[in-house]
Amino acid sequence: MGSIPKFAHVVFQTGRLEQMRDWYCDLLEGHAVYQGHGLCFVTFDDEHHRVAFMQPPVPMDPKAPTAAGMHHTAYTFDDLDALLERYTSLKDKGIEPAVPIQHGVTTSLYYRDPDGNFVELQVDNFEAADDATAYMEGEEYDQDPVGVSFSPDLMIAERRSGVPAEQLQTRKWALTTTPDLPNPLTVLTS
Numbered sequence: 001m002g003s004i005p006k007f008a009h010v011v012f013q014t015g016r017l018e019q020m021r022d023w024y025c026d027l028l029e030g031h032a033v034y035q036g037h038g039l040c041f042v043t044f045d046d047e048h049h050r051v052a053f054m055q056p057p058v059p060m061d062p063k064a065p066t067a068a069g070m071h072h073t074a075y076t077f078d079d080l081d082a083l084l085e086r087y088t089s090l091k092d093k094g095i096e097p098a099v100p101i102q103h104g105v106t107t108s109l110y111y112r113d114p115d116g117n118f119v120e121l122q123v124d125n126f127e128a129a130d131d132a133t134a135y136m137e138g139e140e141y142d143q144d145p146v147g148v149s150f151s152p153d154l155m156i157a158e159r160r161s162g163v164p165a166e167q168l169q170t171r172k173w174a175l176t177t178t179p180d181l182p183n184p185l186t187v188l189t190s
């Protein structure tokens with residue numbers, strides 16, 4: 001059996017390196033390990049760099065919502081409380097999700113970075129990968145693999161009042177508490 005490579009990092013080409021650096025450092029509670037020559041490397045864990053930025057010495061075209069290419073990067077938290085804690089600390093800094101989505105398999109918050117790239121902060125709804133796979137092969141997922149939006153503030157309030165995380169990390173909870181939120185796919189494709 002061959003060795004399995006590990007995903008290492010993502011690099012964004014940008015015309016606003018400092019702004020992107022600061023935004024991702026806030027989002028990921030990271031720090032820059034190197035900056036110079038139009039490059040900046042950021043880490044937030046045991047890797048020497050996870051997110052990097054390069055600013056070529058030419059003007060950059062803004063990202064068109066219809067441009068082909070990567071749609072979003074994603075970061076997984078250990079549990080719902082950790083995700084909601086980050087949501088709150090980011091909100092305090094004025095960084096709010098473009099759209100929260102209950103995917104069924106994950107509970108996700110999609111943010112838009114200063115260049116318009118989406119970043120997903122998520123938590124797995126199933127502890128075992130096999131259970132997540134089984135869900136993705138099931139009826140509910142087949143009917144709607146994107147899922148529905150939800151209110152993180154309501155989720156925090158219910159969590160504080162003692163509702164178990166497993167109950168909140170469901171499509172059923174999202175649909176029961178906020179049945180009238182717009183289709184999240186419209187945000188993800190705009």
Ligand SMILES: [Fe+2]
Pocket residue numbers: 072074120
């Ligand atoms: Fe994703």
